[in-house]
Amino acid sequence: MEFFFSQGAYDEAMGMLYVLLLLIGTLKLWSKGRLLSLYILASFIWLPPLADTSWELVWRFLSEDIVPAPIKYGGNLLNWLNTLLLGQVIPGVSNTVLLTQISLALTAVLTLVLFPVRTKLFCGRGRVFGHGLLVVLRTTPEYLMAFLGVLFLGPSMLPGVLALGIHNAGILAHLTGRFADEQEPREDAPKGILLYFYEVLPRVYRQFLAFLLYRWEVIQRESAILGILGIPTLGFFIDSAFEELRLDRAMFLILVTALMNMTVDGLARVFRRGKITGGCIT
Template sequence: MTARALPRDTGALRRTTGLFIVLALLCLPWADIAVHTLAPGRELGRLAQGLLWPQWPTVRTLGEAIASTLAFAFQGVALGAAAGFGLALLYRLRAVRWFAASLRAVHELFWALLFIQLFGLSALAGVLAIAVPYAGIFAKVYGELFEETDPAPRRALPTQTSRLSSLVFTTLPQAWPHMAAYTRYRLECGIRSSAVLGFIGLPTLGYHLESLLRQGFYAEAAPFFYALLLLIATQHRWCRGWLIPALLLAAVWWLPPVAPVNGTLIWQFLTHDIVPAPLRSGTDALPWLMDLWHGQLWPGLINTLVLAMLSLVVMGLLGVILFPAVSKLFGNRWTRGAGHGVLVVLRSLPEYLLAFIALILLGPSMLPAIIALGLHNGAIIGHLIGQYSNTLILREDAARGMNRYFFEVLPRQFRLFLAFSLYRFETVIRETAILGMLGIPTIGFFIDSAFAEFRFDRAVLLLAASAVLNIGVDALARHTRRRLYLRRTVQVC
């Protein structure tokens, strides 16, 4: 890039950042960020007391919850990785890319609600709920890794070499280290997803957390909270390459992915229940669609975007504030250790669980969701920027303290920060939609209500609208990254 082009590019970065901030400020009048509880401080004190003095369940109860959480995660991620690998081989085809995008655009909890209608509260429903969206995610990441490999080894092969041989001997060896690293990271995400499935009745750690926290039994919930945190925070230590096949076999043995299948009910669901009511009855569909649009679709989509924009800005602010806590360019060994511990906790806890706890403390509004999304994703951004900042080389006479932060490090990391934030935007949209199941009036609130009322035709249409919104936001973020010449692939994000 020429010296003359650089200022224009820097100006584009500033304008893009300013645009997001302005959009978030414009969203504020439509956001309900009030505190609706009478004494949030008292409830926070009870929560802290419960965490400090936990009441431990029986070893069997805790052990079964942990085993089920891991079983869903291992099977779902393994099946998703296998399907995603198959899709990645054809990822150059536009139809495959759109299909993968549609799979990952729907949150695991929404997939779970669908599969529960087909297979009941079974192991198969939970495994598929994780595997299906993860297949779309793996397809995208693996496909991009294949595209970014060096083509020189493939060109050196004899012309008669089959595509399978070319894949095995040239493409896979280059992409495999990154694929393995990303799959291990996705397993960490799978454990979080598995825990959250407990909030809709599957027997994971989240099932116990939801029932105990909702009743205010914080001391009884604390052991399950610590177990989830410990599983995720130490996953990189106990999940070694040679141990993964054994753990996967143990997961299948503990929780076989089977379910009682009633072909008649499945056929009725696919051919009757999800068909829009006007088509089933032969009446005019326009009044039905307009009622759905004005009553649920439009307010749900607007609230989803409002919440996502506010959460994106909070996430970004927390990311740039938190990254010095883990950077070698600031503080000392002790402060970095403490900062790393805080970020690990915030990164490990699912947004859904954080929002559920904040909802208990602050009452039903958008504020708990903004806090949860901001803390979790801000911690991820802060961790990533902090790790990359360790590669910066400063002059020996470089400024220190706040001057180093504002004038040396932050300007050089800002492009990376914006790339990470745009990559997280798709995730923020997905999580924003699903937080509606906690009562926040996003599109997920209306989807959950439709399932609860057995109006599956409305539920599927609302799910499709949520997926289209997610795909649109992903395309916009990708276009923005391309226009600003930001990093194309961020595998750990």
């Protein structure tokens, strides 16, 4: 899909997307345990050829290419770090966090709106259509959604926010809807919108928060990656560094991105366990 989009062959790219949707939508039909051995054998038969590894290039990458330029060629390392921090790290981190948090909020809202279409409590047999909708939303890559958003809306954070919110809401609505189906409503439970607000939502809300916090780190990682579409997150500066063959800058920015993801993952674990001062989550 990425190749066809880069060539402007949008009809072929959409054809690949339809194949992907069909593959995911029929997963339950062909993903059988008794066929696992056959799939493993087939994967070895159709394994693509492996590229030759040049250990000389690997050693050059580790010993020269990623070494900061001031150390390698002589210069002021502090000035190099200061320029990188002020010009790329701080703006990249700020935009990544901003895109992450807005996308997280949109994901939460869309999930709460969409999960009822997946449950028997609200849609009965009609939930098959809701399931199909969520398959499309969670299967369509967020990169593709953002790419289309940039084409229609122009380069800004808005395409990234919409892409991340819609894609992740498709995933969380599916998981939350499945969890809701496992709940047995009271015999005197209300109907319609009252059933949603007074019976189902209170039961699934804590699990919904756990799902949302689990996706927090994933959304941040995806926010950084979407920078390659021109959104000024850390991924934008990493992609620019690779294009300019400044591998030392790229590696430094990658380490910053990894540190951010580790921080968010750690915070999400604490929140999921409810270990917050003041007991916001129990």
